[in-house]
Amino acid sequence: MSASRLSIPQYAMALAHVASLRSEDPYRKVGAAALDFDNRVIGTAYNGLAPGYNPPPGFWDDRDKRQKFMLHAEVNLCSLFRRGEAKIVATTTMPCTACMQTLCAYGIKEIYYREIYHVSDAPEIAALYQVKLEQVSEFPIC
Numbered sequence: 844m845s846a847s848r849l850s851i852p853q854y855a856m857a858l859a860h861v862a863s864l865r866s867e868d869p870y871r872k873v874g875a876a877a878l879d880f881d882n883r884v885i886g887t888a889y890n891g892l893a894p895g896y897n898p899p900p901g902f903w904d905d906r907d908k909r910q911k912f913m914l915h916a917e918v919n920l921c922s923l924f925r926r927g928e929a930k931i932v933a934t935t936t937m938p939c940t941a942c943m944q945t946l947c948a949y950g951i952k953e954i955y956y957r958e959i960y961h962v963s964d965a966p967e968i969a970a971l972y973q974v975k976l977e978q979v980s981e982f983p984i985c
């Protein structure tokens with residue numbers, strides 16, 4: 844890795860990583876960051892429960908049961924801007940199929956991820972809509 848200056852994808856991924864540290868999910872912490880067409884930061888988000896919901900004790904114990912309630916980082920991220928405002932999204936894990944569809948609906952042009960998510964159709968969706976989908980594994984906070 845170059846010690847001089849971060850690339851824009853690395854910069855976005857570092858922000859996504861920091862956001863993932865805020866996730867309340869004990870099993871899978873996912874962070875995401877969005878940049879606009881001038882590479883300015885629109886915002887960051889992470890996976891978790893809807894704002895204001897306080898889970899009862901034991902909620903986190905059953906991973907399968909709680910999964911449907913979790914709002915993915917990308918969906919939370921898209922709540923921060925309108926379609927066409929964001930150009931770049933970085934996520935710490937490759938978007939799932941539903942999130943990839945959502946990112947396409949919001950007009951995202953470039954998507955960077957760190958970890959591969961094998962059950963996702965994201966690569967196929969990206970190819971169809973000509974969205975750049977690339978892995979970024981080297982960035983300063985690992």
Ligand SMILES: [Zn+2]
Nearest residue numbers: 915938939942
């Ligand atoms: Zn998702």
